[in-house]
Amino acid sequence: MPIHNLIVPPEVGFDETNLQSFLLKIGKLSEGQFFRINRRSVDARQKKIKVNLQVEVDNLPLKYEYVEFFQKEHNVRNAEPVTIVGAGPAGLFAAIRAIEGGLKPIILERGKDVQNRRRDIAAINKDHLVNPESNYCFGEGGAGTYSDGKLYTRSKKRGSVRRIFEILVAHGAPEEILFEAHPHIGTNKLPKLVTTLRETIEQAGGEVHFDSRVTDFIISDGEMKGVKLSNGNEHKGVGVLLATGHSARDIFRSFKKVGVKIEAKPFALGVRIEHPQQLIDKIQYHCDNRGEYLPASSYSLVAKTHFQQRERGVFSFCMCPGGFIVPAATNQEEIVVNGMSPSKRDSQFANSGVVVQVELNDIQEFHKHEELAAMEFQASVEQAAWKTGGETQAAPAQRMMDFVNGHVSTSLAETSYQPGIVSADMYQVLPPFITDRLRQGFRSFGKRMPGYLTNEAQIVGVESRTSSPVRIPRDKETCEHVEVKGLFPCGEGAGYAGGIVSAAMDGERCMEGILKKFK
DSSP, X not given: OOEEEEEEOHHXXXXXXXXXXXXXXXXXXXXXXXXXXXXXXXXXXXXXXXXXXXXXXXXXXXXXXXXXXXXXXXXXTTSOEEEEEOOSHHHHHHHXXXXXXXXXXXXXXXXXXXXXXXXXXXXXXXXXXXXXXXXXXXXXXXXXXXXXXXXOOSXXXXXXXXXXXXXXXXXXXXXXXXXXXXXXXXXXXXXXXXXXXXXXXXXXXXXXXSSOOEEEEEEETTXXXXXXXXXXXXXXXXXXXXXXXXXXXXXXXXXXXXXXXXXXXXXXXXXXXXXXXXHHXXXXXXXXXXXXXXXXXXXXXXXXXEETTEEEEEEEEEEETTOEEEEOOSSTTOOOEEEEOOTTOOOSEEEEEEEEEEOGGGOGGGGGGGGGHHHHHHHHHHHHHHHHTTSSSOEEEEEHHHHXXXXXXXXXXXXXXTTOEEEOOGGGTSOHHHHHHHHHHHHHHHHHSTTOSSTTSEEEEEXXXXXXXXXXXXXXXXXXXXXXXXXXXXXXXXXXXXXXXXXXXXXXXXXXXXXXXXX
């Protein structure tokens, strides 16, 4: 099967009909042969934009082969149960791995299924009402369901990235994720995908329970036997895989109360910056209009900053080209923002988190909270944003140049953030070690991307749920908690992942730890 590495213009690289004609013309494809793209990336470093392709040619139709899970029947209805807390990527993929290993997964999700969750999300956007159990963070699929669906990860040592991608494609993700350099699914496709994943689990005999918030843990002789729910029910099994996500503060508080070892953990905090997408395209593609073939452009930026003789990085995070800023609060009296994009990335806006690493020595006044110091600091900033925004889900905002120059904006630009924004002095919302570094970072970004630093852009606050502010320590080999046997902390909430793919792989890895111990 010949494999060809090609450099082509966008109209060839992003149009399979044009690509087929091109391959025939240059003699890499014969009439009656078939081809598929194995890799695609855009090179926009020069004014003339190119697309790098790896194309495979064969005499037979080329199909993507999926993992072994789908090649045989699974039935674990009468198998030993294993408890999984959380139905995000870590929990769902842990359940699939449990089924492969002959255990019956019982997934307990505090939020609602996708369909009912939509109503609660609409209530945040329209009525400024936050349901603490069902929102952008909690519910079927976790925070990833209503996100850009970015799948890029550096966590290749955790497991098979390709396996995760193939499982996603088998459940409705576009095949393009198998060959794009920076794959994503899109928020419009993710809800159906996670529903299909759940149906696969249920068809094999697993169970998924919604509106099932864990309130207590059944621990005996140093071993976790199961969990208790807010409705009074108990679930026991061969182990408890905890995949709650980074926003389950009640779980962290409960662990501290009952003496389960947890640790304060550094995390990143900052703002969302929103530009017109056309401006980012102009900067990145060196043209006024990107045309019909090129995707909405993105960026990745980092700068070194200094504050009180400490060097620290400021970096872009979760960049969403052609996307929207969304309210990600999990309680009424806080403001949290995040970003997402539809699969076509066709919004007129581009947004990205721009954040600063928060080290524990930055927040000395919160050390009285011990293991929860970083979490309580995070909560305090979110509450300050809520008060500054007028005690609704409207978010405080400031034009970018105004922020850098220390001026409160007299007017604000149009925004994608549906609850609305209010002009505010972000220096009153964020602590000096954050604002000073952000100002330095924006100036540096403006030099690297001329046109980026502009009052056409504005910052919206706060971007605070970048990762968990708590780590639940576990054994490096077995993934079991260092003190409580039978407890397997997993994914973003436990401090071991940072995105859909890394969380999914960590879910599988932790379930393999359970299988090795109990099977």
